[in-house]
Amino acid sequence: MLSRRDALFGSTLVALAAAAATAAPALAAATGDDVAALRHVKVDLVAPPFVHAHEQATAEAPKVVEFTMTIVEKEIVIDSDGTKMHAMTYDGWIPGPMMIVHEGDYLQLTLINPDTNTMPHNIDFHAATGALGGGELTLVAPGEQATLRFKATRPGVFVYHCAPPGMIPWHVTSGMNGVVMVMPRGGLTDRAGKKLHYDRVWYIGESDFYVPKDAKGAYKTYPSLGDAYEDVTKTMRGLIPSHVVFEGKVGALTGDHALTAKVGETVLIVHAQANRDTRPHIIGGHGDYVWETGKFDNPPQTGLETWFIRGGSAGAALYTFRQPGIYAYVNHNLIEATELGATAHFKVEGTWNDDLMKLVSAAGPIATH
Amino acid sequence: MSIPRHRVLLSSGLATVVAVGMLIGTPTMPPTDSTDLVILPPTTVTYRAAGDFSRDGSGVDAPVVAVTFERPLAVMRTQVSAAAYRACVAAKACDGPDDADEAPARDDLPAVGLSWRDATAYAAWLSRTTGHHYRLPTDAEWVRLAAEAHVEETAVAAADPRDPARRWLAAYAAESAKAAPIDRKPRPFGHFGTNSHGLADVAGNVWEWTDGCWSRHVDGAGAGPRETRNCGVRVVEGRHRGYVSDFVRDPRSGGCSVGTPPSNLGARLIRDDPDLTLPQRLAALVASILPTAALR
Numbered sequence: 001m002l003s004r005r006d007a008l009f010g011s012t013l014v015a016l017a018a019a020a021a022t023a024a025p026a027l028a029a030a031t032g033d034d035v036a037a038l039r040h041v042k043v044d045l046v047a048p049p050f051v052h053a054h055e056q057a058t059a060e061a062p063k064v065v066e067f068t069m070t071i072v073e074k075e076i077v078i079d080s081d082g083t084k085m086h087a088m089t090y091d092g093w094i095p096g097p098m099m100i101v102h103e104g105d106y107l108q109l110t111l112i113n114p115d116t117n118t119m120p121h122n123i124d125f126h127a128a129t130g131a132l133g134g135g136e137l138t139l140v141a142p143g144e145q146a147t148l149r150f151k152a153t154r155p156g157v158f159v160y161h162c163a164p165p166g167m168i169p170w171h172v173t174s175g176m177n178g179v180v181m182v183m184p185r186g187g188l189t190d191r192a193g194k195k196l197h198y199d200r201v202w203y204i205g206e207s208d209f210y211v212p213k214d215a216k217g218a219y220k221t222y223p224s225l226g227d228a229y230e231d232v233t234k235t236m237r238g239l240i241p242s243h244v245v246f247e248g249k250v251g252a253l254t255g256d257h258a259l260t261a262k263v264g265e266t267v268l269i270v271h272a273q274a275n276r277d278t279r280p281h282i283i284g285g286h287g288d289y290v291w292e293t294g295k296f297d298n299p300p301q302t303g304l305e306t307w308f309i310r311g312g313s314a315g316a317a318l319y320t321f322r323q324p325g326i327y328a329y330v331n332h333n334l335i336e337a338t339e340l341g342a343t344a345h346f347k348v349e350g351t352w353n354d355d356l357m358k359l360v361s362a363a364g365p366i367a368t369h
Numbered sequence: 370m371s372i373p374r375h376r377v378l379l380s381s382g383l384a385t386v387v388a389v390g391m392l393i394g395t396p397t398m399p400p401t402d403s404t405d406l407v408i409l410p411p412t413t414v415t416y417r418a419a420g421d422f423s424r425d426g427s428g429v430d431a432p433v434v435a436v437t438f439e440r441p442l443a444v445m446r447t448q449v450s451a452a453a454y455r456a457c458v459a460a461k462a463c464d465g466p467d468d469a470d471e472a473p474a475r476d477d478l479p480a481v482g483l484s485w486r487d488a489t490a491y492a493a494w495l496s497r498t499t500g501h502h503y504r505l506p507t508d509a510e511w512v513r514l515a516a517e518a519h520v521e522e523t524a525v526a527a528a529d530p531r532d533p534a535r536r537w538l539a540a541y542a543a544e545s546a547k548a549a550p551i552d553r554k555p556r557p558f559g560h561f562g563t564n565s566h567g568l569a570d571v572a573g574n575v576w577e578w579t580d581g582c583w584s585r586h587v588d589g590a591g592a593g594p595r596e597t598r599n600c601g602v603r604v605v606e607g608r609h610r611g612y613v614s615d616f617v618r619d620p621r622s623g624g625c626s627v628g629t630p631p632s633n634l635g636a637r638l639i640r641d642d643p644d645l646t647l648p649q650r651l652a653a654l655v656a657s658i659l660p661t662a663a664l665r
């Protein structure tokens with residue numbers, strides 16, 4: 001039985017559909033059949049902070065790029081003290097793997113939720129148009145899979161995340177977020193339209209975790225994901241993270257895991273935070289070209305000191321190393337960087353440039369006159 | 370499609386035979402269990418099945434199903450009380466809220482903030498302490514016990530595989546049209562009245578867990594019907610049906626996908642193998658002939 005309201009909705013929709021039909025020539029949208037005829041390419045995903053091989057500029061016709069991700073629920077260790085957290089992940093990684101296509105391509109994802117999991121999950125692509133970014137169409141219970149295709153209509157780096165009804169922040173801050181990068185077909189350019197190239201992409205996924213503590217201040221553990229839900233939700237509501245980390249763990253990108261480059265090499269650092277604001281800074285370096293909001297149709301800002309990543313977005317910074325040594329890459333809320341974990345290290349080899357920096361007089365006793 | 374609400378079909382031949390059988394059966398011991406139970410007569414309920422249904426890739430309304438109950442059903446007259454649940458916590462058989470040592474729990478208020486796991490643990494404890502078998506109702510049993518308090522899900526719109534938004538918008542309208550959330554404050558038993566079976570507070574401000582699992586039924590061209598079930602998400606029933614993860618105690622998050630979440634989560638249990646008293650058997654017999662008779 002339709003309510004009056006339903007009936008109203010129904011008739012409105014019919015009217016809209018009629019309008020769309022008369023306007024059809026102007027819309028020129030590809031039909032599903034047209035897309036099926038495009039070239040389909042399967043791409044294997046790569047664990048962050050690295051990304052799958054891709055062209056920066058492309059001369060090819062638009063295609064359908066197919067990815068598959070398996071959702072993994074697992075308990076992980078998130079710091080060197082052995083603090084444990086029940087994580088929910090895309091493909092087992094925090095952040096979820098980066099998917100790269102070109103503007104005008106179609107991204108097609110098969111999302112698998114194995115029956116070994118306990119929760120329904122889905123995916124909301126900030127790069128996609130409609131159906132809550134696909135979240136409305138992709139909710140899969142354990143034992144199910146769904147395949148969604150969307151057209152990459154605007155270039156940039158975009159967050160994706162899980163958005164199950166009623167439990168969105170818990171899933172997002174338990175690890176279910178990642179990045180789609182939509183390259184302009186001609187590659188990156190500066191303000192004047194000059195082409196910009198990178199030697200590699202470093203993909204930094206920043207997470208805020210909310211591990212509950214017991215009365216004595218010790219981090220609590222739980223037998224299962226569901227058992228942790230109530231306490232974690234309470235902790236989340238305090239808005240004070242217990243950990244702020246890159247790549248899912250304090251120290252995931254330092255020491256033996258520090259990222260390496262050579263003087264003269266150019267990296268594109270993509271930084272995503274699906275939930276909370278952050279402010280990346282390269283200690284000892286800069287952002288040569290920074291798409292702070294992450295959208296490549298906007299001209300990059302140049303020569304930045306620190307840039308701002310709004311929660312729920314990704315940004316990109318292009319930097320060419322000019323000096324060897326160790327760089328710290330931090331969230332420049334230094335409490336979060338040093339106390340909560342948001343620090344990565346870059347190890348850069350090459351020849352020191354005295355022009356850029358020279359120690360004129362080494363540290364010693366204060367000179368007397 | 371429109372179906373008559375709460376149509377009670379008396380497949381009366383069988384029902385009467387069963388009821389008479391109970392009436393003249395061997396005498397049994399009076400219950401050692403002080404739980405206030407109402408015995409519902411055998412009946413058939415017709416309702417829109419729980420779960421998600423799709424055909425050829427697009428969502429469709431759940432089918433209307435008829436379920437026949439050939440046996441009487443023993444149901445708690447009221448929801449599990451705060452005091453009863455607290456006793457289970459005190460016996461360390463149930464997970465308690467952290468405030469277990471605060472104000473004494475009342476026996477005239479429903480226990481709220483129960484997860485499915487909590488409700489199931491309580492049923493197991495009550496079974497052990499009474500020697501009877503208590504459990505959560507199935508979804509169909511809940512529809513049966515709710516009688517006229519069960520509100521049939523609104524049929525939304527025909528599937529259009531070319532336009533998933535159409536059904537989505539219609540479903541949103543249906544959700545939005547549901548009653549506004551009611552005050553969450555637990556009310557004494559009877560505050561929300563009794564239904565035609567004499568059960569108190571059905572579809573009040575405490576939703577009731579069922580044993581029903583979330584399920585999806587896919588009927589695709591060439592593929593035949595397939596079903597997936599996720600028992601990590603259970604069906605809750607009340608003013609409207611919801612699907613809630615089994616560990617959730619506060620339904621304001623984790624409840625119905627849009628619109629109004631359940632106000633509170635609690636439980637009303639079924640007792641199997643009821644040792645019917647003679648008046649209860651008579652009442653069941655009468656009710657099997659007069660389906661609207663309230664049973665005491």
Ligand SMILES: [Cu+2]
Pocket residue numbers: 088119120121122162163164171176
């Ligand atoms: Cu999820």
